[in-house]
Amino acid sequence: MxxxxxxxxxxxxxxxxxxxxxxxxxxxxxxxxxxxxxxxxxxxxxxxxxxxxxxxxxxxxxxxxxxxxSQAEMAWQITVAQSLPKGDKLETVIQKGTEAGAFAFRPFLSQRTIVQYDERKEAKRLERWRKIAKEAAEQAHRGIVPDVASVCTWKTLIGSLGEYDLTLLCYEEEGRRGAGLKPALADFRNGFAGGRAPRLLLLVGPEGGFAPQEAEQAKAAGAVPVGLGRRILRTETAALVALACIAYESGELGG
Structure with a gap:
């Protein structure tokens, strides 16, 4: 219907x-x-x-x-913070991330962001991103339209980590060391005692990944670094893999 x-x-x-x-x-x-x-x-x-x-x-x-x-929303509210990628990759992240259950999106600028950000074009691009989220939410039979925030700086993003119950830093170095997403989610699930939907923030870097100092800044602010397997994922793939894993670990898929 x-x-x-x-x-x-x-x-x-x-x-x-x-x-x-x-x-x-x-x-x-x-x-x-x-x-x-x-x-x-x-x-x-x-x-x-x-x-x-x-x-x-x-x-x-x-x-x-x-x-x-609506019965279509995830039990956990997942905000995807995505460093601006090249081309129309962010549109893919928003569209597919909405289908996968993301609660909100926060585009940001990081040290290795390649795309040249033009603030004068932001309003037009933001309008398009929000339209994509709306259309994807309708297609996926969502009960809400995920909010797409204006592009912010890395400093602003790091300063907001206290708004979330758990921040996950998707960092390939952790994947090489075998520090996966599953144990971080299990520890959080076992320790979370709030009588509401948990609020999670997922930090995803640009094409070149996070710089080492950015990873340290995120960890110092409370983020938990996690890997998404032993393979290197494209920036537009990482959030989708993480959302699927979180959906499983939260029990939505019967796990």
Whole structure:
């Protein structure tokens, strides 16, 4: 069933309004007619089963017939902090990371970042990244759209580690030493006593990886360095492998 993320201002107690591109998609592409059902997500984790009642160009009025909590979210909230990669690789990370269950994305600049960051183009790129996250969330039947933050510096990112219950530094040197992700997650799971979803931050470096001093700075700030196996992964692959491993270790896949 087709689903759309609808701003809270367009949702009432018993009805909702679909506007703009989403309304045009449902009416034109999906050829919806009055009486057809679709799912609207309010972005807070709830799904609304709705029935279209009136369809006009760019506007659909619908009646809400059921409200339910989304079952598609991970038990752990994983924020992917990705150093800006070349080309459209970050788009891949956001799209596939959203499908894999990431809660949020934080692009950042690090010492070995290759791409030339242009602050004047940030607003346009950020808008595109957020659109990709929205479309991927709809496709994956997510209950929320992962937030994509503005690009920040390494210093700013390191200063925010206290906001998370666990920060994992994906560092190839740890993989060579055999320090894997599994024991770090097991230790965290056994020691976490909070009555809420754990908040994790995943630090992923650029094409050239983290500089040694950056790894030391991250560890000094509380990050736990982990490897993702004995192979060297591309920067756009690392977060996806880590998300899959975390999903398994958190019990989502029956592990």
């Amino acid at each position: 087709q689903r759309y993320f609808v701003p809270s201002g367009q949702i009432g107690e018993s009805s909702l309004t679909l506007l703009g591109e989403d309304a045009r998609h449902l009416a034109t592409v999906m050829r919806a007619r009055p009486g057809d059902e679709f799912v609207a997500c309010d972005g807070s984790g709830y799904e609304l089963l709705a029935v279209a009642e009136s369809i006009e160009p760019g506007r659909i009025e619908a009646r809400i017939v059921e409200r339910r909590l």
